[in-house]
Every structure is written in structure tokens, then in C-alpha cells.
Amino acid sequence: MVTLLLDSTQLEIVLSPIERTLSRRSDSVRIERSGIRKVQLTDDAWTWLRGVPSPGTLLRGTVAMGTWRSAGGADFVVVRRRHPAVVVDLDETCEFARLVLTTSHGVALVQALRLEADDAPTAVTDIVAAAGEETADATGAAAPASKPSTPKRRPARAPKPATA
Secondary structure, eight states, X not given: OOEEEEOSSEEEEEOOXXXXXXXXXXXXXXXXXXXXXXXEEESOGGGGOOSEEEEEEEETTTEEEEEEEETTEEEEXXXXXXXXXXXXXXXXXXXXXXXXXXXXXXXXXHHHHHSOOOSSOEEHHHHHHHHHHHHHHHHTSOOOOSSOXXXXXXXXXXXXXXXX
16 A cells, blocks of 8 residues: 655655556655645545546556546546545646545644644654543653553363264
8 A cells, every 4th residue: 555645735645566567657646735625535435536547557447546637637547456545636837637545644744734744754653643642641641552452352162072
């Protein structure tokens, strides 16, 4: 999945070498933070695709990566299987009209965009974690724990029959 970096001026989508190859893009995608109009979370990114890959790669139901061109403009897409995704609508000053990205950090991105970021690019999950620690320090309360772990029960096995 893509790595999302955010600083005070831009959102950077860092692509792995395989993602660069499949999207036919040589560098990361950089979007001015001021150009972000709306961010939405979705469970099915495939419904958000519009147009045709140009350039890009499409294996239906498996992977869609690259630039999708349509009458509504160009979208940048990195979609894998049926994983959660984030849809970012951008204004006309940006290179793309929309970003559709499969990522498990969509909620962290939404939260990080609401917070002030440093000048150095930082992973959105780190921005949200740091904000949670600052809030905990200010209130004197412990930071909320992630999901408490509960031991999984194994089904009881029937004893093996005795053999003679």
C-alpha cells in the first residue's frame, strides 16, 4: 500500500518500485495541501474509478494503478483488490482532479489533515500518534490504548481413541 507523507504545505504519495512500474510513473505524487477540497473513506474503491487508464495498469478486480482520464479530468489511482480506500477530491490547480488510494491509513489521513503539520514530511500515522500523545500529556490521562487483546479460545479436541 502507498505511503502517505504530510507536511505543512503538501501531501506526498510515495510509491514503491512496483507501484511506480504499474502506474507508469517515475516519481511520487505531490499535492498542495491547499488544493485538497474533500476526503472520503470507502470500502470499495472500484466504484470510484472513472475513465480509462492512460498511462496505467488495470487487472479487473485485482489492481488498478496510474492515471485515469475521463471527461471529468485526470485521476490518480492506486487500488488493490477489495481493501479500504480514501478518495481525495482536489481543486483545479492540482495535477489531478481526484486521488483514489487503497490504504488502511485513511482515517489517520483525515485526522492528520485537520491537525497542523511540521515543515518536514511525516507519515500521517505518526502525525496522528504524536497528536494523541500531546493530548494525553496535556490532560494528564493516558493515551487511549489500541484494541485490547483478548485471548482466542481454541475449540476443545476430542481425545484420541486408544489403539491396541
